[in-house]
Amino acid sequence: MAADKWVLSVTAQTPTNIAVIKYWGKRDEELILPINDSISVTLDPGHLCTTTSVAVSPAFTHDRIWLNGKEVSLSGGRFQNVLREIRSRATDYEDEKRGIKITKKEWEKLRVHIVSYNNFPTAAGLASSAAGLACLVFSLAKLMNVKEDHSQLSAIARQGSGSACRSLYGGFVKWIMGKEDNGSDSVAVQLADEKHWDDLVVIIAVVSSKQKETSSTSGMRDTVETSELIKHRAKEVVPKRIKEMEAAIAKRDFPSFARLACADSNQIISGVEKWNRHEGTPQVAYTFDAGPNAVLISKDRKTAALLLQRLLFQFPPQSDADLNSYVIGDKTILKDAGIEDLKDIEDLAPPPENASTQRCRGDVSYFICTKPGRGPVVLADENQSLINPETGLPK
Numbered sequence: 001m002a003a004d005k006w007v008l009s010v011t012a013q014t015p016t017n018i019a020v021i022k023y024w025g026k027r028d029e030e031l032i033l034p035i036n037d038s039i040s041v042t043l044d045p046g047h048l049c050t051t052t053s054v055a056v057s058p059a060f061t062h063d064r065i066w067l068n069g070k071e072v073s074l075s076g077g078r079f080q081n082v083l084r085e086i087r088s089r090a091t092d093y094e095d096e097k098r099g100i101k102i103t104k105k106e107w108e109k110l111r112v113h114i115v116s117y118n119n120f121p122t123a124a125g126l127a128s129s130a131a132g133l134a135c136l137v138f139s140l141a142k143l144m145n146v147k148e149d150h151s152q153l154s155a156i157a158r159q160g161s162g163s164a165c166r167s168l169y170g171g172f173v174k175w176i177m178g179k180e181d182n183g184s185d186s187v188a189v190q191l192a193d194e195k196h197w198d199d200l201v202v203i204i205a206v207v208s209s210k211q212k213e214t215s216s217t218s219g220m221r222d223t224v225e226t227s228e229l230i231k232h233r234a235k236e237v238v239p240k241r242i243k244e245m246e247a248a249i250a251k252r253d254f255p256s257f258a259r260l261a262c263a264d265s266n267q268i269i270s271g272v273e274k275w276n277r278h279e280g281t282p283q284v285a286y287t288f289d290a291g292p293n294a295v296l297i298s299k300d301r302k303t304a305a306l307l308l309q310r311l312l313f314q315f316p317p318q319s320d321a322d323l324n325s326y327v328i329g330d331k332t333i334l335k336d337a338g339i340e341d342l343k344d345i346e347d348l349a350p351p352p353e354n355a356s357t358q359r360c361r362g363d364v365s366y367f368i369c370t371k372p373g374r375g376p377v378v379l380a381d382e383n384q385s386l387i388n389p390e391t392g393l394p395k
């Protein structure tokens with residue numbers, strides 16, 4: 001192999017996450033430092049994840065990124081900040097077999113190619129920036145032999161998108177807001193791994209997979225600039241909720257988990273409220289991010305099947321829909337709900353606690369059934385790489 005012909009690449013997969021105590025508001029826009037702690041559940045990457053391949057070669061002339069099959073600009077400040085931070089931590093690398101040797105200094109000059117796919121809609125309120133930026137940081141760190149641990153990497157991912165720092169871990173994750181002006185203590189830590197509370201089932205009702213109208217970035221900027229309440233929330237409300245949520249996760253106390261997650265979200269679903277009240281103890285927690293998609297967390301599979309029946313009664317698909325693409329992810333929940341075809345949905349009875357529930361056909365695009373999942377991993381199998389090892393371009 002000619003000395004300048006080699007392409008060195010790494011492929012990684014990183015999950016998305018859903019906050020149950022939300023990050024909303026920054027105290028530093030450039031470094032992305034929040035005004036409160038937040039807590040999230042990492043979602044199973046089998047259903048929602050980003051896969052990113054990154055490569056370097058002496059033949060590359062400039063840094064490039066292809067996102068979901070299309071080359072996009074890398075000139076944005078956030079991408080640049082992440083690249084700079086990772087490059088500055090690169091260490092010597094050697095592959096004797098392939099005759100590749102890269103010193104710390106040489107990493108600065110080598111250009112990267114990045115090829116990334118999200119297996120779910122981008123910028124639709126499904127936290128694509130979280131999985132995407134976490135995967136970018138994680139894969140670049142592996143490629144450039146960066147020795148920092150996940151928590152230190154989370155501080156770099158944070159500079160790409162705040163919520164991304166929480167995707168460096170699986171399970172239940174806390175982003176500690178930190179106090180330092182330089183952001184060095186604004187990092188994510190794992191509260192518990194995904195096995196700690198694996199009864200939980202997450203059902204996401206994707207109301208719209210089109211791009212959101214208001215980005216989280218500008219939405220939270222407007223809130224911080226115009227709302228007095230946000231200061232009260234950050235100072236008084238969230239610190240108490242964070243403590244209670246940590247205790248609820250540690251004890252797998254679903255009623256408290258549900259109460260806190262719903263209270264911290266900004267919308268009310270009367271169906272869930274009515275059911276929880278009817279049962280006398282919470283069955284399901286709901287939470288929303290900046291978009292309209294509802295994330296519903298149920299305490300176990302049995303409750304998830306009952307929830308899915310209620311959701312499908314209320315939001316049946318169009319008559320020409322394909323059930324297989326209307327409920328995606330973990331389809332065993334659908335089976336548990338006793339639904340094998342569209343006719344089973346039509347035959348569903350209204351929920352007993354809310355017999356007057358109206359059917360709103362077509363209001364939900366599709367449902368994703370998933371669960372808490374693991375953190376980032378490297379995909380060692382060359383076949384899973386998105387980059388052609390000869391050309392360094394997307395496969």
Ligand SMILES: Nc1ncnc2c1ncn2[C@@H]1O[C@H](COP(=O)(O)OP(=O)(O)OP(=O)(O)O)[C@@H](O)[C@H]1O
Pocket residue numbers: 050067116117118121122123124125126127128129130131132133136163215216217289290291
């Ligand atoms: N796989 C990826 N690799 C690199 N960057 C990505 C990737 N996926 C998304 N992004 C970046 O994140 C941006 C979308 O972020 P945005 O916050 O608008 O939407 P979202 O993350 O899907 O929604 P939300 O954060 O409100 O849940 C994209 O425009 C792109 O810059």
Ligand SMILES: C[C@@](O)(CCOP(=O)(O)OP(=O)(O)O)CC(=O)O
Pocket residue numbers: 018019021022023024032038129130160161162163164216217218288289290
């Ligand atoms: C509502 C949220 O999902 C907001 C996420 O905001 P982003 O992390 O997307 O914002 P930037 O830091 O500006 O990139 C709540 C949360 O995830 O905690």
